[in-house]
Amino acid sequence: MGFSGWRVIKEGLTGNRGWKPQWRDAAPKKDYDVLIIGGGGHGLATAYYLAKEHGITNVAVLEKGHLGSGNIGRNTTLVRSNYMMPGNSEFYSHSVKLWEGLSQELNYNVMHSPRGQIVLHHSDAQRDAAVRLGNAMINRGDDAELLTRDDVRRMVPYLDFDSARFPIYGGLLQRRAGTARHDAVAWGYARAADERGVDLVQNCEVTGIDMKNGKVTGVQTTRGVIRAPKIAVVVAGRSSQVAAMAGMRLPIESHVLQAFVTEGLKPCIDHVISFGMGHFYISQSDKGGLVFGGNLDFYASYASRGNLPMKEHVMEAAMTLMPMIGKAKVLRSWGGIMDMTPDGSPIIDRTLIDGLYLNCGWCYGGFKAVPASGYGFAHLLATDQYHETASKFQLDRFRSGRGLMDEEATGSQHNLH
Amino acid sequence: MRITCPICGERDRREFYYKGDALALNRPGPDGGEKAWDDYLHMRDNPAGETRDLWFHEAGCSAWVVVTRNTVTHEILAAELASKVKEAAT
Numbered sequence: 001m002g003f004s005g006w007r008v009i010k011e012g013l014t015g016n017r018g019w020k021p022q023w024r025d026a027a028p029k030k031d032y033d034v035l036i037i038g039g040g041g042h043g044l045a046t047a048y049y050l051a052k053e054h055g056i057t058n059v060a061v062l063e064k065g066h067l068g069s070g071n072i073g074r075n076t077t078l079v080r081s082n083y084m085m086p087g088n089s090e091f092y093s094h095s096v097k098l099w100e101g102l103s104q105e106l107n108y109n110v111m112h113s114p115r116g117q118i119v120l121h122h123s124d125a126q127r128d129a130a131v132r133l134g135n136a137m138i139n140r141g142d143d144a145e146l147l148t149r150d151d152v153r154r155m156v157p158y159l160d161f162d163s164a165r166f167p168i169y170g171g172l173l174q175r176r177a178g179t180a181r182h183d184a185v186a187w188g189y190a191r192a193a194d195e196r197g198v199d200l201v202q203n204c205e206v207t208g209i210d211m212k213n214g215k216v217t218g219v220q221t222t223r224g225v226i227r228a229p230k231i232a233v234v235v236a237g238r239s240s241q242v243a244a245m246a247g248m249r250l251p252i253e254s255h256v257l258q259a260f261v262t263e264g265l266k267p268c269i270d271h272v273i274s275f276g277m278g279h280f281y282i283s284q285s286d287k288g289g290l291v292f293g294g295n296l297d298f299y300a301s302y303a304s305r306g307n308l309p310m311k312e313h314v315m316e317a318a319m320t321l322m323p324m325i326g327k328a329k330v331l332r333s334w335g336g337i338m339d340m341t342p343d344g345s346p347i348i349d350r351t352l353i354d355g356l357y358l359n360c361g362w363c364y365g366g367f368k369a370v371p372a373s374g375y376g377f378a379h380l381l382a383t384d385q386y387h388e389t390a391s392k393f394q395l396d397r398f399r400s401g402r403g404l405m406d407e408e409a410t411g412s413q414h415n416l417h
Numbered sequence: 418m419r420i421t422c423p424i425c426g427e428r429d430r431r432e433f434y435y436k437g438d439a440l441a442l443n444r445p446g447p448d449g450g451e452k453a454w455d456d457y458l459h460m461r462d463n464p465a466g467e468t469r470d471l472w473f474h475e476a477g478c479s480a481w482v483v484v485t486r487n488t489v490t491h492e493i494l495a496a497e498l499a500s501k502v503k504e505a506a507t
Contacts, residue, residue, distance in 0.1 A: 240463035251459035253437065254488070299418075299435045302465040302488045307418045309431045342459050398459040399451065413458065415437045 002107050022187060023067075023194035028201045028226050032060045034381055035219060035228040037206050037242060039063025041072035041182075042359055042366065043234040044189035044200075045374020046381070048106075051196035053375070054382035059198045060228075062221060064205035068186030071237050074304070074336040075367040076259050076293050078272055078283065080117050080177035082144070084136040085405040087392030088345055093142050094389040095372030096176055102371060108188030110180050111286065117177035117272035118152065120159075120321075122166045126276050130172040137174065147171040156273060158324050166277045166320060177272060179283050185370055209245040215354040216246075232357045232381055237302075237337035239360035246353055250360065251342055251398045253414050255296045256335040257364045258306040260314065262328040264288030278317030282325075290328055292318060296338065296364065298415065305335045338364050341398075344417035345405035348377050348393040350384075357381055358395060363417060421496045424478045432476035438462070439469040439483050442503055465489055471499060 011018050034050060036043045039061045050056045063069070079099050081092035103110050121127045127146075134144035152171045153161060161168045194200055201223070208220035209231065218227035235242045243250045265288045274281040282292035294314035297306045311333065318325045341347065341361040346369070348359050359377045362369060376390025397403045398412065410416040418430040438461055445453040462468075468488050474480045481499035486492065 238465070240461065241465060244462075249456075249460040249462060251461065253461050253463055254465070299430075300437070300463065300468060300470060300488050301491065303491050307430060307491070309429075399455040414461065415435060 003109070022191040023200055026060070026199035026201050028060055028062070028199065028204060028221070028223050030225075030227060032199075032226065032228040033058040034230045034232060035059075035226060036061045036232045036234055037219070038070075038234040039067040039190070039200060039202065040070045040234070040236070041068070041186050041189070041370040042236065042362075042373045042377070043232075044068070044186055044193060045370050046232060046234055046359065046377045047193040047198045048189045048196070049375045049378035050382060051193055051198055053378060056382055057197035060226065061193070061198060061200050062204045062206055062219070062226070063200070063202050066202050067190050067200060068183055071336045071366060072186045072370070073183055074259070074334055075182055076281070076283070076291050077179045077182045077285075077367060078117070078177070078281070079112065079114075079180050079368045080174055080272070081142050081368075082117070082119065082133060082137060082172070082174055082177070083407060084133050085345070085407050087403065087405045088407060089136065089140055090389045091372055091376070091393075092368065093140055094375070095369055096142070098371035098375060099180065099368075100176070102185075102188070106188040106192045108184065108191055110184045110188050112178065112180040113286075114176050114178040115271050115283070116173055116175045117274065118147065118156065118171040118173050119274040120152070120171045120276045121169050122277050123169060127169050130170070134172050143174060143176050145173045145175070147173050156271065158268075159273075159322050160320065163320060166275075179272065179285075181286075182367065189374070206242065206245070209242075209356070211246065211353060216356045230355050230357065230381060232359065232377065234359040234377070236339045236360050236362045236366055239339050239358075243358070246351070246356055248351065248353075252339045252361055253300050254302055255298065255338045255340050256301040256303060256306045257293065257296050257338050258310055258314070258333055258335045259291065259293040260311075260333045261285070261289040261291050261331050263331050265290065265328060273321075275317055275321045278313075278320060280314060280317035280321060282318070282322075289331060290325065296340075297335075301335075302337055303335065304337060306333075338362070340414065340417060342414055343398070343404045343406045343412040344408060346373070346393050347395050348373065348380065348390050349395040350380070351395065418491050418493070420472060420482070420484055420493055422474050422477055422480065422482055423496055423498050424480055425474065428474070428477055432474060433472040433482075434475045436471040436473060439471045439502075441471050442483070442499060442506070467494065
């Protein structure tokens with residue numbers, strides 16, 4: 001049943017008794033055409049686009065907990081496409097376009113809010129880099145505007161423009177960037193996939209991957225054996241463990257990235273603002289909390305929580321950039337498990353095992369990628385061809401050195417991103 | 418997180434620079450072959466649980482330390498000098 005303004009009024013007048021669960025709690029069948037391991041944002045988006053774009057609906061999403069219980073609910077909800085490298089560039093551009101129509105497409109309010117992101121620069125060299133990035137974004141058809149110091153001051157007067165250490169020289173603005181409601185994205189895709197016949201199987205942990213003659217045949221789960229000729233692993237945060245079930249090692253180290261939210265405040269920060277010197281970024285949620293984060297803790301971790309030194313660093317960066325934030329109280333902090341690849345870019349590819357497909361390595365940027373990742377991965381699963389917007393995320397690039405997408409130009413090695 | 422340096426004793430994590438998996442100690446030879454180098458540079462076991470990784474006591478004694486650590490609980494289980502680990506392996 002669809003959502004509409006009329007429906008909300010009608011339910012309001014009739015005691016809200018007409019709302020039903022948004023998807024079936026499916027029990028697994030014995031056989032499917034495609035199994036998707038992982039019921040997070042990327043897995044659910046993959047299921048949706050498989051059904052919608054390719055008519056493949058005999059699909060199950062296997063989730064060990066409840067839908068959307070991983071990183072889709074543990075991020076800072078930013079949507080943007082300020083990428084430059086071939087491979088990333090067309091992919092994130094496509095993703096922002098999908099975001100722009102997503103609420104209508106899914107008939108589910110994902111609260112996409114293109115409020116604009118300002119990435120500040122604090123030196124001439126950083127301004128040059130911003131000009132180059134902005135031109136790259138414009139050249140491929142996205143939007144980017146270079147802001148002078150005065151422009152930035154007019155838009156966000158509360159920053160410390162004359163900090164002795166990091167004076168603000170200007171900013172790069174992408175107006176179409178912004179935020180979205182993280183959980184709603186998972187729920188919207190889940191509901192739309194379920195409507196098209198996809199089985200969303202929860203509390204179903206995959207414990208083994210069955211193979212015969214170099215080809216996958218199905219999976220062992222806590223709810224029995226399920227067979228399928230194609231298996232898609234979409235479990236960023238746990239990719240190495242699931243890949244190990246198929247005897248694979250991945251070019252991934254899991255790291256923790258922390259995020260923070262303050263108590264709810266009146267609207268005060270209208271954009272997404274990124275500090276160019278301290279790896280700090282901030283936006284305000286619709287509930288009023290200031291949502292912000294910084295860098296990785298920089299050690300391998302599956303703890304879903306970080307340590308105090310990085311918390312202190314993030315708070316210092318916050319105070320340096322916008323002293324007014326010192327009045328706000330931090331409500332809570334949390335950590336997400338990041339699949340870090342050597343070059344900082346993701347993997348959407350086949351594997352050497354026939355029928356086993358991999359979507360992982362989202363580093364600290366998986367949320368904005370959800371629509372295009374699902375779209376591209378579904379295309380690969382259905383056609384065995386890369387989609388033109390997701391053709392460069394190949395697993396083999398680290399071994400061969402060809403097609404690395406090192407957006408930060410720090411080198412293709414673990415612990416540099 | 419506090420790491421017990423074999424030379425300096427228990428110290429704040431901030432004094433240490435993190436290199437990554439202790440397989441960094443097992444560098445293949447120049448003619449080790451493409452697979453060995455790919456495994457060394459890129460591929461990781463990446464365990465959820467006990468792991469051994471390499472830390473540099475940058476703001477302390479400048480020793481490289483092999484730390485045995487639990488990646489799920491952040492518990493530090495052991496710390497040995499990398500030079501000793503390397504010696505024992507050869």
